[in-house]
Amino acid sequence: MAESNVTTIDGNEAAAYIAFRVNEVCAIYPITPSSTMAELADQWASEGKTNLWGNIPDVVEMQSEAGAAGTVHGSLQGGALTTTFTASQGLMLMIPNMYKIAGELTCCVIHVAARALATQGLSIFGDQQDVMAVLPTGFAQLASSSVQEAHDMALIAQTATLESRIPFIHFFDGFRTSHEVNKVFLIPNDVIRAMIDDDLVFAHRRRALNPDNPFMRGTAQNPDVYFQARETVNRFYAATPAIVEGAMNRFGELTGRHYKLFDYFGAPDAERVIVIMGSGADTARETVEYLAARGEKVGVVQVHLFRPFSTEHMFAAIPTSVRALSVLDRTKEPGGVGEPMYLDVVTSFSEALADGTLPMQAMPKITGGRYGLSSKEFTPAMVKAVLDELKKDKPKNHYTVGINDDVAHTSLTYDSSFNTEPDTVFRAMFYGLGADGTVGANKNTIKIIGEDPEFYAQGYFVYDSKKSGSQTVSHVRFGPDPIRSTYLIQTANFVGCHQFNFIEKMDVLEYAAPGATFLLNTPGEADTVWDRLPRTVQDQIIGKKLKVYVIDAARVARDTGMGTRTNTIMQTCFFAISGVLPRDKAIEKIKASIRKTYGKKGDEIVQKNFEAVDHTLAHLHELKIPERATSEIELRPVVPPEAPDFVKSVTAMMMAGKGDSLPVSAIPVDGTFPSGTTKWEKRNIAQFVPVWEPEICIQCGNCSFVCPHGVIRSKLYNKDRLEAAPGAFKSAPIDARGFPDTRYTLQIYVEDCTGCSLCVEVCPAKSKEEAGKKAINMSWKEPVVEPERENVAFFETLPVNERSRVDFSTVRGAQFLEPMFEFSGACAGCGETPYVKLVSQLFGDRMMVANATGCSSIYGGNLPTTPWTVNSEGRGPSWSNSLFEDNAEFGLGMRLAADRHMYMAHMLLSDLSSQIGTVLVQELLSAPQRTESEIRKQRDRVAALKEKLQEIKLPAARHLASVADHLVRRSIWIIGGDGWAYDIGSSGVDHVLSTGRDVNLLVLDTEVYSNTGGQASKSTPIGAVAKFANAGKSVGKKDMALQAISYGNVYVARVAMGANPQQTLLALREAETYRGPSLVLAYSHCIAHGINMQTGLDQQSRAVQSGYWPLIRYNPDVRASGENPFVLDSPRPTLKLRDYTDNELRYRMLSRTNPKGVDRLMAMAQEAIDRKWKLYEEMAALG
Amino acid sequence: MDLATTYLGLHLKHPIVASASPLSRTLDGIKRMEDAGASAIVMFSLFEEQIRNENESFEYMMEAGTDQFAESLTYFPAVEDYRVGPEPYLELIRKATEATDVPIIASLNGITKSGWTDYAKDMADAGAKAIELNVYYIPASIHVSGADVEQRYLDVVGAVKSAVEIPVSVKLSPFFSSTGDMARRLVEAGADGLVLFNRFYQPDFDLDELEVIPDLELSSASEIRLPLLWIAVLHGRLQCSLAATRGVQSGTEVIKYVMAGADAVMTTSSLLRNGVGHMKTLLDGVTGWMERRGYESIEQMKGSMSQQKVGDPAAFERANYIKVLQSYKSPYVEWLGHAPARTRP
Structure with missing residues (x-):
């Protein structure tokens, strides 16, 4: 294959590449881990890229997957080749239409990045529960195991659906395949052309609805004919396996890549065989080939076409020598006899035995097992355990592998040290921070090396569940042959630790192979590094005879004018010392890459990067390793000894990255977890933290009010309490007359702070002597962390201010209310969490929360630690997440x-x-x-x-x-983002508002789907660029406030804390007091706006001042006193829209994505604002 | 009456040129200035630093939060080439040169050598008739010597001149120890013209917020003195064009500048203050005065009161200083009656 056809991409792109070329319409909706497919389709369409027929596919975002499925159905009935991309709950929402599409024998392929389903908990990770849940719909199912297959099978599925008329699900494992970067041979257009028969396309169009040839489809059928009609399709299903086989054969002739419905790998005379599909098949293949080469009679059947299930083709694949067979399903059907593929295999064998067609002399033993749910690792050791189990006379059936089931004892034990990776594969692991660019640099490395004809490359990236200060682990492999190891690296030849503090809290050398190279980024001089390493690290370095290199990347970056960017420096180190490429060639390649990346930005930038490379090499030192470990530094305990037992025994394990080793017995049976666990996880992610200046402070409470992370707390107390205070504890007389003995303290929980500095931005008090100094200022954390730890401990001994004596009606008063939402993993400076925290302060002790899936359910409910907590009396919000689409209804149910x-x-x-x-x-x-x-x-x-x-x-x-x-009156809060309220949950929101029941809906409006990476919603404003709105949104944002007001009995408010915190407080309190439905729309600045998050509150203020976000309250209660329920709380616009929008990348991007449309769209946006303002003024003027 | 003049080798129908301002940010603004009678238009400045900052901020914002959380590995659609470059500026030059008949002079402020030369070449290729180098540099460091600053100017001029064929002028700072010497050296380095003088950003304080605020006030007629002095001194002594800028509010200032020796007189503040139509007022002021005084051409007037042409050349030197002090008191009373614009608070 030509060199130009080789690239390194992930599975999503591999599949979307084909889907885009062989379709005319794509109806899309974002859902992890499939979103990238939709994003790419939309992007390519906006770039004018065309399909096989020279047309730009019409890519349309819908309000939900249900909407997407309906659109797909309609478009198919209209005769267009149509696709969609989805996963998990998205696929669940498509089920009704899938029955229709299949029942009508419609050519269609849905590409699925297969994912777990929400049961006892939501999981974004990969398994096959979703595709297994749609088996009865009648869609064929074609499985891919690798990035290359995701590319190839996408085309084979399209070819087969056109010929068979059976719609296909083409799926591959979420994350493991969808997000794995691997070297892929792209299918040339002429091959795609040859695979798609235009006569079949014409036939598809001929079957479409057409007034020139009218007919009825979709009739209602009675008992007399429905059954027979249902049976008419059988011959189409019967023909499908041969059609797919034909497509695979044709594809093999055209590309040299040969597939079968059931591929077999391993010993030709295998006695023990595994049947499996998806990414696990590649690991199984690697393992059986390793074992077979060592004389074991083992094999694996890799299933591609699961449905329609072809018994004939399956038997053709399985050696007749087989004595024991195990079917591995990546799904679970509680209460069933077995999982779906096991049942199909068992049935096939039983029927063959019964009718005398069994190809083997005797019926083999057949077992079924479950593995890999929610991206649980599936390794060669587990494959071997399955094969070893088959040696037994009575192998365990209905087993699990990969976990320790100490309750039902389903699990197989395995030897985790078993490893099949060939020595020819170079394996590197990199520990980094999300923010330090490690992942990006590794993706670049994979591209550089992977595009070398001598190498294959694979990259897989593991992220933690926090949106700020998150850790990443990159697993990168290079080798001379295609890399099929679909599991995390078990032993690494190279370990890079890009953050020194990681070695103090986690075992970064756990996977280092003997003799491996360890690269450590460390501040300070190289000759002091050894003494700063913890004991366990020193022991491992000596024990495993590691070669250790150190670099002070931050210093090199500083010295070479690279600022804080260390990724190129660490990447250079890897190229220099890993030995993957000869050093000179490696450096030449990295420089070529720099020239390619920065060439257009001027020679100075290129030279600056070159200088950084050279400087890096000069400052990269190999450590001389002493013979004995000398360190007395131990790894820090994960949680303090005073933590509750559950936190110590379960939560701490998850926090330490050892959750995989927790047995079934340790996990709650029904998804119930304790509240308030973030407090035990002192993440210490900020380098700079706020420091309070009591002398300057006016005790207004603004900093505490806006703190997104709940780290700024205030208390009033008697001065006598100070006698026990630590020396560094700060205190000030209360800023009010008549309380001479009362002191005030603003305590900052620096270990929980993210360093966002919103508090400093909002502080109104300035020093008279030093104009740049406020009552709260950012300061280097290192010197204050120890004293502040003591201060916090003392502060917590001070009595909590009695709620009944706090003035709830002022920002100043609200600072004394305990937050029952604290230290979440939201982005630093998040615009949503201040509202959530405030609601928890005001109503937390009697509050129930229905939380729509999205950012707020992730920072609010993603294990291991969760921020919803309890007050000093043990009361606090009770929280739950049902789904994305049903949140309003879920909350209404709580009310009922x-x-x-x-x-x-x-x-x-x-x-x-x-x-x-x-x-x-x-x-x-x-x-x-x-x-x-x-x-x-x-x-x-x-x-x-x-x-x-x-x-x-x-x-x-x-x-x-x-x-x-x-x-005691319960306060029901229904919380979610605009993706929920404006789009997928819109009809539920509308209906719940119409019920008149006492529920409070809080919409955290970021104007995009933030959690899935910034796709446009119906809340996205005109002119803003978002994914799925690459050229700028051209339709105005829906005015949900006016919609709700139209009911007349709904309390409605639009708030923006950064513009008017007092109005926010008032609106939330009024909403809660109102004994009917309330809707509060809260402007929430967001990282997806492309702003410096430190300026988020200022942007809120600008949004209001420009008239873009008018602050309103509509209170039906005041009608009783003859007043106008509609109050316009913000003054007339004093800024033009662009004074607000020009500060945000989402708008500024427009000049790049749609330069011709900028002025037109922005003029439309200004006009829309002017019009809306006039309307609001008129409404406010009504008596 | 012949109002024509030659500036940077460009034939101008009269000496009044629209200097770099926000008015030239759009094609419509440029056309309106031409319609109002500007003899040439200096475009607003292209700031390399701003382009770089925008690029950097663009890149930073595009990357902020990426590769951190499995569900949102990016937050914006991928843009093939998201470099915010000089292209919109160059496009405006292209359109302006096509849509107008007056010379379009590009204005450039660079920070790197390649920034100066690459953008200058781009501007020439786009059709600019000349380039004005807006060397805007405040040596806030107390360790930068005057010689270093001067060399920086000279290097820029040399580099740009070696990169482009079209005329190059330098809009220079008034804050050199020896302005005349610096002017000479700039011309020797290749400058085809000098624009006197650049106005530098001088911040103000907001006493409510206790913050330093960026603020640039429009110039007033009183500000013509410094450029007037140096144009008068330099006229006839350097082989280059001279342009005056600052403080032009009426035909009077234009006349003064021309008489001092300016080949072109530039204005922004008066147009921003009074509207583009004020260009005609300026021109009418000049022609009216010339008619009254019987001047036939601009060339006749040009330099007539330069240092070389006045009876008392020392008037521009120390004597000038003394005279100012002496005249300070007496005209003050007179100003109250005759120059109300000067006495407004």
């Missing part, structure tokens, strides 16, 4: 349950009035619960009630005790 139980409690109180006491009952029933002190009193009454009920030995009393908590 709360109301039902409250009514039940009221009824039982009345029934038991004489036993309980009429006074208490009357007080309980008539408590207004409007203010915090009233709620406090009600809590006391409920406590008294519970005591009384213990004495009443009646069944009704037990019932009442079980629902007595509901006598």
Whole structure:
């Protein structure tokens, strides 16, 4: 194959490359891990790239996968070749249409990056639960095991669907294949051309709906014919395997890459055989080939076409020598006899045995097992364990492999030291921070080396679950042959640690092979490094005889004018010392790459990078390794000893990256986890943290109010408390008259701070002597971390300010309320979390949260640690996430349950009035619960009630005790982003608002799908560039406020904390007080806006000042007093829209993506604002 | 009456040129200035540093948060080449040269050698008739010597001249120890013209916010004195064109500058303050005065009050200084009655 056809891409791109070329319409919607396919299709369309027929496919984003599926169905019925890309819950939403598409024998391929389903917990990671859940729809299923296959099978699927008329799911494992970067031989256009028969395309069009040839399709059928009609399709399914086989054969002739419906690898006379599909098949192949070469009679059947299942082709693949067979399914069907592929295989064998067509002399033993759920590793050691188990007379059936099931004892044990990777493969692991560019540099390295004809290359990247300060581990392989190791590196020839502090908290050398090279980025002089290494690191270096190189990358970057960017420097080190390429050739290649990347930006930039390369080489030192370890530095404990048992035994394991070793018995059975675990994870991710200046501070509370991470806390206390304070503890007299003994402290939890500096930005108090100094200023953390740790410990001993005595109505007062949402893993400076935290402060102790899937459910609910926590009394928000699309309904359900139980409690109180006491009952029933002190009193009454009920030995009393908590008014909050509220959950939101029930909807409006990487939603404004809106959104943002106002009985507010925190506070309190549905739309600046997050609040303010985001409140309650319920809280615009938008990359990008349309779109946007403002003014003027 | 003049070898129908300003940011603005009568138009400055900053910020924002979280490995659509380069500027030159009949002079502020030369070449290729080097440099470091600053100017001129064929002028700072010597050396380095003088950003304080704020006030007529002095001194002594800029509010300042020896007189503030139509007012002021005084041509007037031509050349030197001090008091009263514009708060 020509050199130009070789590239290094990931599985998503490999599949999308084909899908784009063989389709005319793509209906898309983002969902991990498939989003990239849709993004690329949209991008290519916007760039004017064409399909096989010279047309630019029409790529349309829909409001949900259900919408996408409907559109696909319609477009297919219209005769266009149509596709979509999805995964997991997205595929679940497509099911109804999939039945239709298949039932109507429609040519179509849906490309799926297969992913786990949300059950006891959501998982974004890969397995095959989703595709297995749609088996009954009638779609054929074609599986790919590698990036190359994702490319090839995409085309084979398209060829086969056109000929067979059976729609196909083409799937590959999410992340493992969708995100793996590997060397791929691209299929030339003439091969694609040869694979697609235009006569079949014409036939597809002829079958389309056409008024010139009208017919009916989609009729309602009665008992007389439906059944027969359902059976008409059988011959099409029967013909499909041969059609796919034909397509594979033709493809093989054209490309030299040969596939079968069932491929077999291993010993020709194998006695033990595994049947498997997806990425695990490549690992199984690698393992059996290793074992077969060593004389073991083992083999693997790799399934490509799973449905329609061809027994004939399966038997053709399995050696007749087989004595034991194990079928591995990457899915789980609780309560079933076995998983789907196992059942198909067993049935095939049983039927063949029964009718005498079994090719083997005897029926082999057949077992089935589960593996790899949610990207659980599947390694050669596990494959060997399965094969070893088959040696037994009675091998374990319905087993699991890869976990330790110490409850049902399903799991096979395996020898994790078993390794099949050939010595010819160079294996490198890199530990980095998300923000330090390690992953990007490695992707570049893979490109550089992978495009060398002598090498194959593979890269897979593991990220942690935080959006700020996240750690990454890159697994990179190079070798002379195609790399099929679809598992993480088990032993590495090279380990790069790009952050020195990692070696103090994790075992970065765990996977280093004996004699491996270890590259450590470390500040300071090389000759001091050894003494700064922890004992375990020294032991491993000596024990494994590692070669150790050190570099102070930050210093090299500084000295060569590279700023803080160290990725090129670390990449250069790798090229220099890894030995993958000869050193001179390696450096030449990295320089060529620099020239390619920076050439257009001027020779100075190129030279600066060259200088950095040369400087790097001069400052890269090999450490002389002493014979003995001398260090007394130990790895830090993951959590402190005072942490709860669960946190110590389970959470800490996950935090340390050892969650894989947790047994089944350690995990809660129903997805229930304790609240408030982020407090045990002191992440220390900020280099700079705020420092309080008591003398300058005016105690306004703004910094605490806006802190996205809940790290700024305030307390008032008696001065006597200070006697026990540490020396560095800061305190100031309260800034109010009449309290001479009261002191005030603003405490910063520096170990939890992300360093976003929003607090400094918002601080209004400045030093009189030094204009640049505020009451809170960013400072280098190192010197303050120890004293502040002590200060925090002391601060926590100070009594919490009594809620009933705090003024909830002011920003100043709100700082004294305990946040029950703290230290989340959201982006540093997140624009959403300040609202979430504020709601938790105001209502947290009686709050239930329904959280739509998205950023807020991830930073709010992604293990290992979660930020929703409890107050000093042990009360706090009860939180749950159902789905993306159903959140409003989910929250309504919570309201209905709360109301039902409250009514039940009221009824039982009345029934038991004489036993309980009429006074208490009357007080309980008539408590207004409007203010915090009233709620406090009600809590006391409920406590008294519970005591009384213990004495009443009646069944009704037990019932009442079980629902007595509901006598304290519950606050139901339905929280999510604009992707939920404006798009996928829109109809649910609308309906819930229409019910009149007392729920509070908080929409954290970032104007894009932030969590999946910034795709446009119906909230995306005109002129903003987003994924799926590459040329700038040309349609205006939906005005949800006006929609909700149209009901007349919905409380509606639009807020922006950065513009008017007091209005935000007022609106949230009014919303909660209102005894009907409330909708609060909160402007949330976001990293996806392309802003310096430090300026997020200022951007909020500009959004309001320009009239783009008018602050409003619509309170139906005030109608009763004859007032206008609509209040416009923001003044007339004082800025032009562009004074706001020009600060954001999402708008500035327009000049690159749509230079001709910039002025037109921005003029449209300004016009829309002017129009809306006029309307709002008119509404506000109505009496 | 012949108002024609030659500036940087370009034939201009009269000496009043629109200098670099926001008005030239759009083709429409350029056309309006031509329609209003500008004899040449200096485009707004292309700042290499700004392009670099924009590129860097673009790149930074594109990369911020990427490769950190498995669901959102990027936040923006991939753009093949997201370099924010000089292309829009060059495109504007192309369009402006096509759409107008007056010479379009590009203005450039570089920070690197390749920035100066590459962009200058691009500007010439795009059709600019000349390039004005807007050497805008504030040596805030207390360790940079005057000689270093001067060399920087000379190097820039040399580099650009070696890169382009079209005329090159230098808009220079008034803050050299010896302005005349510096002017001479710039001409020797290849400058075809000098523009006197550049106005530098001088920040103000916001007393409410206690912050330093960027602010550039429009020039006033009182500011013509410094350029007037140096044009008068340099006229006739250097083999280059001279342009005056600063403080032009009426025909009076234009006349003064021409009489001092300016080949072209540039204005921005008056157009920003009064609208593009003010160009005609300036021209009418010049022609009216020339008519009243019986001048026939600009060339006749040009340099007539330069240092070489006035009766008392020392008037431009120390005597001038003394005279200013002496006249400071007496005209003050007079200003109240006759120059109200000068006395407005």
